[in-house]
Amino acid sequence: MLYPLNQRRQVFFAGLLGTLVLILLFGFINTSISVAGCKKTCAMAASEKGCPMAAKATAETGTQTAVPGLDTFKKQAMYTCPMHPEVREKKAGKCPQCGMALVKEDFYQVYTCPKKECPKISAKPDKCCGKDLKMTMMSEKEYYDYAQVKAEYFCPMDSGVVSDQPGKCPKCGMNLEKRTVSMVKDQPADTQVYVCPMHPDVTSDKPGTCSKCGMKLTEKKTTK
Numbered sequence: 403m404l405y406p407l408n409q410r411r412q413v414f415f416a417g418l419l420g421t422l423v424l425i426l427l428f429g430f431i432n433t434s435i436s437v438a439g440c441k442k443t444c445a446m447a448a449s450e451k452g453c454p455m456a457a458k459a460t461a462e463t464g465t466q467t468a469v470p471g472l473d474t475f476k477k478q479a480m481y482t483c484p485m486h487p488e489v490r491e492k493k494a495g496k497c498p499q500c501g502m503a504l505v506k507e508d509f510y511q512v513y514t515c516p517k518k519e520c521p522k523i524s525a526k527p528d529k530c531c532g533k534d535l536k537m538t539m540m541s542e543k544e545y546y547d548y549a550q551v552k553a554e555y556f557c558p559m560d561s562g563v564v565s566d567q568p569g570k571c572p573k574c575g576m577n578l579e580k581r582t583v584s585m586v587k588d589q590p591a592d593t594q595v596y597v598c599p600m601h602p603d604v605t606s607d608k609p610g611t612c613s614k615c616g617m618k619l620t621e622k623k624t625t626k
Contacts, residue, residue: 469549471582474525475510480539482507490539509539514548523549551582574607597622 481504482495483489495504515522515530522530529535546552555578557563557571569578596619598604598612610619 432466468549469584470523470525472545475512475545476525477508477510478539479506480509481505482541486539493514496622507541509541510545512538512540512545512548514538546585550585552585554583555580595622596620 404532416528481491481494483500483502483504485502486497486499489499489504490509491504494506496502497504511525511534513524513527516533517531520530522528522535524535527535527537540548540615542553553566555565555568555574558579559576560571560573563571563573565578570576570578571578573592594607596609597621598605598615598617600617601612601614604612604614604619606619609621611617612619
């Protein structure tokens with residue numbers, strides 16, 4: 403049965419409008435899932451694989467943090483300017499900005515997540531939140547700054563010997579070994595202490611009354 407032209411137009415536009423609504427709804431749901439997935443990925447990294455912001459030092463054992471060490475990345479020698487580090491050339495020459503001689507330096511092929519809320523670091527191509535990781539050439543300093551880590555040297559025999567420079571242990575003479583530790587410090591924890599307003603030397607870790615005057619102890623927060 404052939405419907406009138408006006409009715410067919412109404413059906414057509416109604417169908418078109420419905421299709422557009424479905425497309426917009428699907429895009430919104432997909433974006434929400436992507437953001438939630440990224441947050442979940444970063445949360446997992448913080449607890450298992452180590453987001454750079456959540457990496458903690460393990461100085462007592464001498465092991466590395468969860469952030470990959472530079473030896474896991476592909477290394478490439480390039481020439482850069484001491485005054486303009488953004489200048490990087492594959493062969494020796496002079497800086498096009500200041501004319502200084504370029505110096506040879508090792509750079510590392512690092513893949514990072516384009517999403518700031520999930521700072522994933524990888525030594526090979528991968529994905530984060532549905533997007534390809536971005537490949538960046540970083541110097542040692544740039545990588546340490548990005549990952550918020552630093553290199554230090556320790557003695558495998560004398561755990562108390564730590565240095566920011568390579569060398570030998572002053573106690574046993576062994577070569578110091580390199581490790582990567584986090585520059586992110588733990589936030590100090592607040593503790594509750596109850597103090598007498600009249601006798602500040604009377605303190606307790608729980609509510610109560612002063613043993614000298616009987617006044618009610620008041621709460622005071624201190625930082626460890």
